[in-house]
Amino acid sequence: MKMGTVWDRTAEFLTDNIAAILPVALLAFFVPASIEGNFQAAMDGASPGLILALQLIQIAFGALTVWGTLAVTAMAFDNADSENATKIAGKRLPAALLVAIVCFAAILALLLPIPAVLSANGVDVVAIAQGRDFELSTGLASFVALYLIAFVILFLWLGARLIVTTAVIVREGRWLSALSQSWKLTRGLTWRIIGVMILFVLLAWVSWLAANTVFGSVFALIAGGDRAGVNLAGVLTSIVVAAVQTGFTVLIPAFTAKLYLALTAAMGLGESPATA
Template sequence: MVKMGTVWDRTAEFLSDNIAAIVPVALLAFFVPASISGNFAAAATNAGAGLKIVLQVLQILFALLAVWGSLVITAMALDIASERSAANIATRRFVPAVIVSVVMFAVAFVLVLPIPGILASNGYDMMAIANGEPVAIASGVAWSVGLYALVLLAVLLWVIARLIVATPVVVRENRILSALGESWSLTRGAALRIVGVIVLFAIVSWVAGLAAQTVFGVIFALVAGNDGDGVTLSSVMTSIVVAAVQSAFMVIPPAFTAKLYLALAAQAGLRHGDAAA
């Protein structure tokens, strides 16, 4: 049985041993985009339609760059490439990885659709809700939406746990959509433990990001001021600090999933070997 503690130890060992190679990737793929995009909400305040479109396009490009950076770290953590060749592997496997990510996102989107469906069928203005306008929702409808959301959250966590090693499969085994089936097979019997890791990591990273946003946001607002709407010196400084914290956490998932894939694949190999014997 694969132990999550052992996988975490191997992840930490990889990160500490390869910090010099990981930092440039994290700076390019995670830190710089996060530092810039952290001010997009403020920049969009009172912005024209053209600028908003540009910001949305940049947001998509930054997300794609983050995918590429994650693939680089995955290739390194799989012990199949050096720092330079890992970038080449990430570039070659970029399109398959994006295809797999889009399919997973599409499935999640379909599962979420019943929520706006429930609201729309009860006569609520979905455009007003999407624009953040206050809408009074009847208690019965709210309970229905809330119950479905809780069930959906549990289902999504389970599905994410079963598909968590799809990216390492794409990188190492040169698969595309079949990587989803392989991940589902490898994670059989380990989903609950993986869900626990996902929840714990999500809580820790969220708290760290919120603390950085709140504490440094207040400090920089006092030091540099925070006059008016839009991008300010304090908001820029805060986004840089928050981006640094986010980048530190963003290097962990690709390394962890790669080490988890290696452990699960080794376990599957032993199981098949015992069956053949």
């Protein structure tokens, strides 16, 4: 199986069905991203009640983004049948949220040794979380650095093995077993998938940085960005950054859906249709 072929099929799907994908992308990706871009500024000096409300909105936006990811995945399977895709996304949403929560909990568990070791050595972890100044000994700093390097390597490896989990949820209607199914399908392709992931992350990061820096500077000069809190320059910048982010966010589920189809075809599993 060639990754180039998967990319070609992904690009063909996106270019041929942009009109059907756009409404879902705007609702599920662009709107939440453009609004959330101003949340940090709004939280500065805000009351606890407002901060809690914004955090709840972020959770709701997260669920909406998961729904959009499921919808685009279903569209990639069903040739952009948007009506059926949105219905499937709604039915698969509980399973996808459960898997996301389990994966998030696993990531937190893997990172737990860092604050545990820091606390055991008298470091104020709360100060670190709040962004205040703190000091680390050479030994502790080395431990944190080495642990984070190992974590990133493990994260990339696990991410490669679980990359088609969402596609499995949409196509096969699985819940937590979607993780093991993705693990099975990606066997033997880990390094090729990691290469694609690294390339994608670099492209997304450079694009995001360029949009945030270039347009942020321009809007700050034109609209003024020196005022604390939410301002016009920040709002305009978040809109541009959200547009760039939306493009990459749409690409992920489309690619993983086409990758899933290629993997199942290579293993002779066929293409079982998604149940409504």
